[in-house]
Amino acid sequence: MRKVCIIAGGMSQWGVRQATLRELFQEAGKACFEDNPMVTNKDIDGLIVASAYTERLATQTHLAPLIAEHLGIKTRSVCARVELLCASGSSAIIMAYGLIKAGVADVVMVAGGEKLNTPQKWEAFYSQLCSVDHDYDGAHGLGLPPAALAMVAKLHMKKYGTKEEQLAMVSVKNRRNGLNNPKGQFRECIDLDTAMCAKVVAKPLKLYDCCPLTDGAAAVILASEEKAKELTDRPLVYIMGTGQCTLYNASANKVDWTSWEALRIASKKAYDEAGITAKDIKVAQVHDCFSISEIIEYEELGFCKKGEGGPFVESGQSDFGGQVAVNTDGGLLSCGHPFGGTGIRQGMEIMKQLQGRAAKNVEGAQFGLTHNFSGMIAAQTVLVYGREK
Amino acid sequence: MRGISRLDGKYAVTMDLYPPQGKEFTRIQPFFDNLKDGRFTTTKCKDCGKLSYPPRIICPQCLSENLEWVDLPKEATVLVSVVEEIGVPVGFETPLCLAMVKLDGAFTFITRIINCKPGALEEGDKVRFVSYEVEPFPAEFGRETVEIKRYYFAFEPVDENKRK
Numbered sequence: 001m002r003k004v005c006i007i008a009g010g011m012s013q014w015g016v017r018q019a020t021l022r023e024l025f026q027e028a029g030k031a032c033f034e035d036n037p038m039v040t041n042k043d044i045d046g047l048i049v050a051s052a053y054t055e056r057l058a059t060q061t062h063l064a065p066l067i068a069e070h071l072g073i074k075t076r077s078v079c080a081r082v083e084l085l086c087a088s089g090s091s092a093i094i095m096a097y098g099l100i101k102a103g104v105a106d107v108v109m110v111a112g113g114e115k116l117n118t119p120q121k122w123e124a125f126y127s128q129l130c131s132v133d134h135d136y137d138g139a140h141g142l143g144l145p146p147a148a149l150a151m152v153a154k155l156h157m158k159k160y161g162t163k164e165e166q167l168a169m170v171s172v173k174n175r176r177n178g179l180n181n182p183k184g185q186f187r188e189c190i191d192l193d194t195a196m197c198a199k200v201v202a203k204p205l206k207l208y209d210c211c212p213l214t215d216g217a218a219a220v221i222l223a224s225e226e227k228a229k230e231l232t233d234r235p236l237v238y239i240m241g242t243g244q245c246t247l248y249n250a251s252a253n254k255v256d257w258t259s260w261e262a263l264r265i266a267s268k269k270a271y272d273e274a275g276i277t278a279k280d281i282k283v284a285q286v287h288d289c290f291s292i293s294e295i296i297e298y299e300e301l302g303f304c305k306k307g308e309g310g311p312f313v314e315s316g317q318s319d320f321g322g323q324v325a326v327n328t329d330g331g332l333l334s335c336g337h338p339f340g341g342t343g344i345r346q347g348m349e350i351m352k353q354l355q356g357r358a359a360k361n362v363e364g365a366q367f368g369l370t371h372n373f374s375g376m377i378a379a380q381t382v383l384v385y386g387r388e389k
Numbered sequence: 390m391r392g393i394s395r396l397d398g399k400y401a402v403t404m405d406l407y408p409p410q411g412k413e414f415t416r417i418q419p420f421f422d423n424l425k426d427g428r429f430t431t432t433k434c435k436d437c438g439k440l441s442y443p444p445r446i447i448c449p450q451c452l453s454e455n456l457e458w459v460d461l462p463k464e465a466t467v468l469v470s471v472v473e474e475i476g477v478p479v480g481f482e483t484p485l486c487l488a489m490v491k492l493d494g495a496f497t498f499i500t501r502i503i504n505c506k507p508g509a510l511e512e513g514d515k516v517r518f519v520s521y522e523v524e525p526f527p528a529e530f531g532r533e534t535v536e537i538k539r540y541y542f543a544f545e546p547v548d549e550n551k552r553k
Contacts, residue, residue, distance in 0.1 A: 139407050141485050142501070147471050151499075252497070
């Protein structure tokens with residue numbers, strides 16, 4: 001099996017954008033090529049596009065050939081779309097990784113994004129009813145979190161003594177880290193008081209505990225090691241391991257809402273493939289769609305003991321200078337969350353961190369991790385990246 | 390010429406909030422017929438005994454098609470609840486009350502809580518199953534559109550003082 005590298009990454013401006021979905025993809029694609037002038041659209045033999053709400057919000061299926069056409073890409077190995085809601089981007093990277101590893105493709109662009117802000121805002125919330133089990137959970141009005149995550153937060157606070165202030169500390173940290181990403185949706189620091197006094201969305205989650213609705217796209221290029229050596233002169237960053245686990249989908253089949261077994265399984269597989277443990281990860285981009293999720297993810301990814309996610313953020317262990325710098329470019333809370341774009345933005349930031357060219361670098365990081373959960377905490381996706389020694 | 394997006398002043402498409410119903414559209418119509426009769430039911434495998442929810446046509450454990458309909462308990466206990474104040478989908482009231490409930494002797498799931506005074510629901514409260522008619526399914530048969538009646542369910546507080 002061949003080794004697979006990530007050799008370029010770029011993103012459009014994220015936020016409430018005066019642009020269509022295809023325009024966002026064009027911006028991201030161009031930014032990706034500009035990131036690595038040694039690779040052009042002529043070098044790409046495959047394109048995998050990640051987008052979840054393209055049918056409902058952009059009224060477009062068969063998206064990948066459209067994006068290929070707009071980016072001047074003529075594919076011969078693969079040209080298709082991947083959807084796993086919030087993990088669409090990371091899923092697309094896993095697919096491209098597998099195809100390159102197996103020799104089906106050589107150089108693949110993975111591009112993901114969403115246009116979530118429509119003329120009437122409710123449309124995006126409405127679409128979320130079809131991302132959970134539409135017939136048995138969506139029909140109760142349960143869209144994506146916040147409702148479910150608000151309940152998870154209450155349960156975690158009750159069981160482990162996690163404090164509302166600790167939730168807010170995740171938001172404060174990630175908003176501060178958002179200054180590192182000039183293309184993120186928010187670039188304003190907040191203090192703990194502001195976070196604590198913000199408008200309630202669903203108790204105990206307040207405005208800054210929740211990621212926003214975001215328009216945006218991101219793109220990366222993966223290549224076989226052999227091709228990567230031709231197409232970049234930067235340190236090679238490899239995909240070392242992946243894991244994607246689902247154990248249930250409907251709310252009725254969850255065993256424990258605060259203990260995410262699927263994430264433990266997915267991360268163990270990814271760590272094992274990479275031949276490392278959680279302790280080796282010095283930089284991570286995890287799925288902070290809500291502040292509480294980042295806290296639980298510290299625990300399930302093995303960064304701290306179960307139940308100690310709150311104290312972990314409070315003691316600065318997830319910040320620069322701590323055990324593992326988490327969401328170094330601001331995460332979903334600051335960059336925003338155009339579902340298909342998120343995993344790709346995360347991969348791009350890890351690539352830059354491991355190449356030592358991020359806006360703010362974690363010194364000496366050899367391994368990095370990205371994580372998404374998707375649906376109603378129904379699937380968990382983990383990738384481990386590592387740089388050449 | 391007026392496009393469909395202008396209907397009702399609503400942008401773009403609407404979403405059907407409820408499952409397809411009618412024997413022409415689903416193989417689990419008994420679930421909905423039972424809702425109409427005030428029964429909360431699901432499927433159980435007659436071969437391996439696995440109780441499944443949502444109801445199935447194939448047992449997810451042993452893949453048998455030999456399933457039967459069984460009644461679920463109609464009372465549940467609230468484990469945790471949430472009142473959603475922002476971002477409630479059109480078609481549901483704001484604030485929207487949702488609760489994670491433990492169905493007596495069975496599974497835990499999230500349900501909408503209706504007929505409840507805002508903020509009245511507490512952990513440990515008993516809630517009970519309620520079924521009701523929802524928007525019909527406008528089905529085309531040849532040149533005719535026939536409205537198939539549909540049913541859905543939620544839970545409400547058992548305590549009268551907490552009910553609206």
